[in-house]
Amino acid sequence: xxxxxxxxxxxxxxxxxxxxxxxxxxxxxxxxxxxxxxxxxxxxxxxxxxxxxxxxxxxxxxxxxxxxxxxxxxxxxxxxxxxxxxxxxxxxxxxxxxxxxxxxxxxxxxxxxxxxxxxxxxxxxxxxxxxxxxxxxxxxxxxxxxxxxxxxxxxxxxxxxxxxxxxxxxxxxxxxxxxxxxxxxxxxxxxxxxxxxxxxxxxxxxxxxxxxxxxxxxxxxxxxxxxxxxxxxxxxxxxxxxxxxxxxxxxxxxxxxxxxxxxxxxxxxxxxxxxxxxxxxxxxxxxxxxxxxxxxxxxxxxxxxxxxxxxxxxxxxxxxxxxxxxxxxxxxxxxxxxxxxxxxxxxxxxxxx
Amino acid sequence: xxxxxxxxxxxxxxxxxxxxxxxxxxxxxxxxxxxxxxxxxxxxxxxxxxxxxxxxxxxxxxxxxxxxxxxxxxxxxxxxxxxxxxxxxxxxxxxxxxxxxxxxxxxxxxxxxxxxxxxxxxxxxxxxxxxxxxxxxxxxxxxxxxxxxxxxxxxxxxxxxxxxxxxxxxxxxxxxxxxxxxxxxxxxxxxxxxxxxxxxxxxxxxxxxxxxxxxxxxxxxxxxxxxxxxxxxxxxxxxxxxxxxxxxxxxxxxxxxxxxxxxxxxxxxxxxxxxxxxxxxxxxxxxxxxxxxxxxxxxxxxxxxxx
Ligand SMILES: Nc1ncnc2c1ncn2[C@@H]1O[C@H](COP(=O)(O)OP(=O)(O)O)[C@@H](O)[C@H]1O
Ligand code: SF4
Ligand SMILES: [Mg+2]
Numbered sequence: 310x311x312x313x314x315x316x317x318x319x320x321x322x323x324x325x326x327x328x329x330x331x332x333x334x335x336x337x338x339x340x341x342x343x344x345x346x347x348x349x350x351x352x353x354x355x356x357x358x359x360x361x362x363x364x365x366x367x368x369x370x371x372x373x374x375x376x377x378x379x380x381x382x383x384x385x386x387x388x389x390x391x392x393x394x395x396x397x398x399x400x401x402x403x404x405x406x407x408x409x410x411x412x413x414x415x416x417x418x419x420x421x422x423x424x425x426x427x428x429x430x431x432x433x434x435x436x437x438x439x440x441x442x443x444x445x446x447x448x449x450x451x452x453x454x455x456x457x458x459x460x461x462x463x464x465x466x467x468x469x470x471x472x473x474x475x476x477x478x479x480x481x482x483x484x485x486x487x488x489x490x491x492x493x494x495x496x497x498x499x500x501x502x503x504x505x506x507x508x509x510x511x512x513x514x515x516x517x518x519x520x521x522x523x524x525x526x527x528x529x530x531x532x533x534x535x536x537x538x539x540x541x542x543x544x545x546x547x548x549x550x551x552x553x554x555x556x557x558x559x560x561x562x563x564x565x566x567x568x569x570x571x572x573x574x575x576x577x578x579x580x581x582x583x584x585x586x587x588x589x590x591x592x593x594x595x596x597x598x599x600x601x602x603x604x605x606x607x608x609x610x611x612x613x614x615x616x617x618x619x620x621x622x623x624x625x626x627x628x629x630x631x632x633x634x635x636x637x638x639x640x641x642x643x644x645x646x647x648x649x650x651x652x653x654x655x656x657x658x659x660x661x662x
Numbered sequence: 663x664x665x666x667x668x669x670x671x672x673x674x675x676x677x678x679x680x681x682x683x684x685x686x687x688x689x690x691x692x693x694x695x696x697x698x699x700x701x702x703x704x705x706x707x708x709x710x711x712x713x714x715x716x717x718x719x720x721x722x723x724x725x726x727x728x729x730x731x732x733x734x735x736x737x738x739x740x741x742x743x744x745x746x747x748x749x750x751x752x753x754x755x756x757x758x759x760x761x762x763x764x765x766x767x768x769x770x771x772x773x774x775x776x777x778x779x780x781x782x783x784x785x786x787x788x789x790x791x792x793x794x795x796x797x798x799x800x801x802x803x804x805x806x807x808x809x810x811x812x813x814x815x816x817x818x819x820x821x822x823x824x825x826x827x828x829x830x831x832x833x834x835x836x837x838x839x840x841x842x843x844x845x846x847x848x849x850x851x852x853x854x855x856x857x858x859x860x861x862x863x864x865x866x867x868x869x870x871x872x873x874x875x876x877x878x879x880x881x882x883x884x885x886x887x888x889x890x891x892x893x894x895x896x897x898x899x900x901x902x903x904x905x906x907x908x909x910x911x912x913x914x915x916x917x918x919x920x921x922x923x924x925x926x927x928x929x930x931x932x933x934x935x936x937x938x939x940x941x942x943x944x945x946x947x948x949x950x951x952x953x954x955x956x957x958x959x960x961x962x963x964x965x966x967x968x969x
Contacts, residue, residue, distance in 0.1 A: 383872040416875030423873075428866035432965055433888050443874050478964040494874075 328400070329356040330501055330534055331380070331419075336394035338372075338379055338558075340605075341387060347605040349375050349389070351558040357502065362528060362535040364545040364566075366581065367555030370602045373538045376555075377504045380536075381421050382411050416443055420495035424507040426487035430479040430494075436463075437475030440494045448498065462493040466523060485516035492523065496531070503528075504536045509544060521548055542585050546570065551638070554578050557603050557613040563640040574641035574650035576620045612644070619656050620645060663960070670956060674949045679732075682942045686728050689934040690718070717742070718935070735942055743928070743936045752924060752936065753943065759827075760920030763836050763913070764905040767844035771905075772898060775848050779855020779894070784882055786860050794856070798849035810842040810915040827918040839916040843909055847901045854897055858890040865889070892962045896955055903951030907944035 338350035350372050357363050365373050378384045380396055382403065395402045398419065403411055423429035430439060440462060441455035450458065456475060463471035466489040479487055488508060495503055505524065509517035525548045528535050539545055545552065545566070552569050554562040554577060562575035573579045580598035600617040603609055609616055615625040624644055633646045641650070648654040714720065719727045734741050740749040782791040801809070817825045817838060824835045862868070863886055871881045910922035917923070921940060928936035960966045 381873050383869060412875045412877065414875070416873055421870075421873040423866065423870060425866065429870045431867040431871070431885055431889070433892070433963060434885075442876070446880070447875070480965050 329397075330359050330399065331357040332395070332397040332400075333376070333380065334395045334397065336376065336379060336396065337392045338375055338384065338389055339392055340389050345606040348608060349558050349605055350379065351608070352394075353555070353558065353560055354394075355553050355560060355563065357534050357536060359501065359534055360528070360532045361551070362537060362549045364537045364539065364549035364552045365555060366539060366542060366545065366552055368581075368598075368602050369540055370605075371555040372558040373540075373555055374506050375558075377421065377506050377536065377538060380504065381419065382415055383421075413447075416500075417447065417498040418500050419502040419504065420498070420500040422488075422491050422495050422503060422505040422508050425511045426484070426491040427479060427511075429491060430487065432479060435476050435478055436482070436490045436494075439479075440490065440497055444497055458497070459493070462496055463490070465496065465527070466490075466493045468493070483516075484512050485519060488512065488516075488520055489523065492520075492527070496527070496533075499531070500533060502534045502536065504538070506538045507540065508537075510539070510541070517544065524548060542581050554581065557605065557608055559613070559642060560640075561614065561642045563638075565638065568637065568639060572650050572652065574635055574639060574646045575643045576618045576649065576656075577614050579649075579656065580617075612642075620649070620654065667953075667957065670953050674953060677949055678942075678945055681945045682732070682735075682938070683728060685941045686731060686938050687724070689938050690720075690724075690727065731938070735939065740939050741935060743933050745933070749936055749939045753921070753940065756919060756921045756924045759918050760906060760909055760913070760922060762833065763840055763843060763909055763918055763920055764902070766833065766836050766840035767847070767905050768898075768902050770840055771844045771847045771851055771901065775851030775898075776855050776891070776894060779852040780859050780882075780887065780890070782852065783856040783859025783890070784863065786856075786863075791856070794852060798852050801845050801849040802853075806842065806846055807911045807915065809845055810839075810912055813838060813842060814915050825916055827916050836918070839912050839918055842915070843905060843912040847898075847905065851894060851898065851901075855890065855894045858893050859886060862886045862889045892959070895962060896959050899951060899955030899958060903948040903955075906947050906951075 333356075334354050336350050336353040337348075340347040340349055353372070353376055355363065365376065367373055375384070375389065378389075379391055380403075384391065391404060394404070396404055398414060403414065406414075430436070437456060437459050440459040441450070441452070444450045444455040444458055445452060448455075459475060460471045463474065468474060468486055468489050474482075479490065482490060488511075492508075508524065509520045512520060521544055524535065524537070527533065528548075535548075537545060537549060549566050551563070551565050553560045554569075554575065556577050562569065562573070562578045564574065569578065570582065573582055577598070580596070583596040584598065598617055603613055603616070609626075611627050612618070612621070612625040612630045615621045618625065620643075622644070628644070630642045630644045630646075632640055632642050634640055635646060635650055639650070643649065645654055719730045722730070731741075738750070740753065743749050743752070778794055782794040785791050814825045817823045823838050825838070827835045827839060859882075863882075865886075867889075868881060868886060871885045876885075907921065909918070909920055910926050912918070913920045913923035914926050921944070925937065925940045927933075928940065
């Protein structure tokens with residue numbers, strides 16, 4: 310498979326033929342620190358097709374950001390090291406590319422949006438300068454043309470009075486507007502993929518909804534594929550096509566949004582769903598998943614989730630669950646996934662209530 | 663911004679009068695006999711005495727004396743010293759020396775300080791960084807007069823470089839004195855730049871810059887450097903103010919006939935008018951430098967708002 314010369318035009322075709330834009334295959338990342346080796350990513354695999362939105366869900370510390378950093382090629386090395394796996398972009402493994410080639414993809418064809426735009430933007434440069442930086446430096450645009458493009462981008466992300474705000478500094482914007490600046494910056498070179506790492510976590514609830522709407526609209530208008538990382542199951546339902554649920558550096562369940570919400574196939578997913586606050590069960594105590602995520606320097610034997618899992622049996626302690634194919638693109642890493650997804654097995658503690 | 667500057671200038675004026683009043687008082691009023699203070703050890707004739715009383719308005723109340731003195735200072739009529747020499751002339755001949763010495767030291771501090779600090783900061787924990795840390799600590803812990811004396815002795819003994827600047831107009835003669843004068847500032851600048859670069863390298867915006875696909879040189883040289891220099895430049899501005907006046911020790915050791923040297927001489931022969939005049943001028947220089955630094959700080963860091 311050759312390099313795509315005009316990615317935008319090819320994307321629709323690629324989606325049809327099923328050629329994924331991005332394929333992460335058996336990715337392993339460890340962090341070597343004074344406290345030992347933390348096995349942060351332990352065999353993550355997923356595909357992303359053109360124009361598709363994949364949500365990556367999981368508690369804090371499950372390895373979502375590290376996965377994103379590995380894909381972007383901005384892992385802190387040391388202490389972080391990719392020890393195994395492949396990250397293919399248009400079929401070519403980025404882990405085996407030269408630094409220069411990789412840099413030409415980074416920010417240009419795969420862009421990233423970070424959680425806290427106040428600290429993620431450089432405080433001493435104007436937003437216009439930051440949005441246009443790669444246009445001027447990599448695309449060789451004149452300052453004037455780049456500024457025009459920046460105004461277009463700021464209009465696109467619905468920043469009012471865009472032209473007047475080119476010369477403003479990040480601290481002069483509200484949190485939501487700042488995140489829009491960040492999004493405009495990521496769109497500058499028309500990337501094929503945007504990775505948004507908890508783009509709304511630092512914002513107020515109403516602003517969160519606006520930013521999610523904006524991301525949804527942008528990806529419809531521009532056809533950009535989106536990897537949406539979040540620990541908040543509530544925010545993804547409307548935007549995502551598919552969801553990958555991460556636990557201890559593995560994707561434990563993988564499904565389309567509707568199936569996952571209707572029939573979760575992994576006890577961890579059930580736990581996450583139960584911990585979403587809902588309007589109709591006002592007054593009822595929210596169930597949170599008991600216990601804490603594992604220490605990644607000493608991941609539990611067998612199924613890493615077993616110390617916290619209400620379904621756990623003896624086999625879970627001794628044997629690593631297989632990656633079970635449930636059909637329809639659904640996968641789950643649980644010994645009992647096939648019976649959990651059908652509802653044959655229910656939470657043992659459910660009957661008490 | 664304009665309001666801020668006006669307020670700062672008013673503060674400066676207050677600080678200026680406060681400081682000069684104090685020095686004036688120490689010099690003239692604190693000693694029992696101002697004439698004796700003025701004249702030092704010399705015996706005075708009745709007529710000289712009368713002339714001095716006339717010159718310094720010593721028959722008037724203290725504040726009036728001070729007011730006359732300030733009027734002279736502000737109209738650039740610096741008056742004469744106790745031996746009848748024009749203080750203005752003295753300052754005019756000494757100032758260029760101090761200025762050259764201070765600027766030379768400053769260039770050295772800025773260039774070497776920032777370069778070494780940035781290199782150490784980007785290679786934190788490496789051999790270069792550790793060596794720099796130890797050397798700067800040594801410089802910081804040894805008083806400047808010790809460094810200066812030792813260098814002067816060694817230089818004179820082995821005839822390595824001129825240790826007596828009087829009568830040598832070349833800039834080369836000022837190199838070693840400038841190194842001595844700047845040594846403490848240099849060491850502090852290196853450490854400050856290093857810490858600042860290290861901290862900024864960890865900042866979130868660096869990750870963003872990397873995610874944009876910028877080359878490493880640009881990330882460090884533009885994004886990190888621009889942020890790291892804010893505290894460094896602020897520090898350097900204040901240092902320039904003190905370098906211009908704080909050269910007493912260095913100028914004395916290497917016989918540089920600058921302001922510090924003249925001040926030292928004036929103090930040792932108890933030449934009150936000269937001391938007060940020079941100190942007043944140094945106060946002005948220092949205050950103006952501080953104002954410039956504050957304004958510069960706002961230019962460098964857009965987050966600073968002047969109220
Ligand atoms: N730079 C780093 N140095 C050491 N450990 C790290 C580093 N970055 C991440 N980790 C470890 O990797 C684990 C996963 O982190 P992360 O991917 O940020 O989780 P999240 O799912 O919340 O985004 C955490 O336990 C964290 O301690
Ligand atoms: S394998 Fe066992 S411990 Fe792991 S999720 Fe399934 S039931 Fe729970
Ligand atoms: Mg994270």
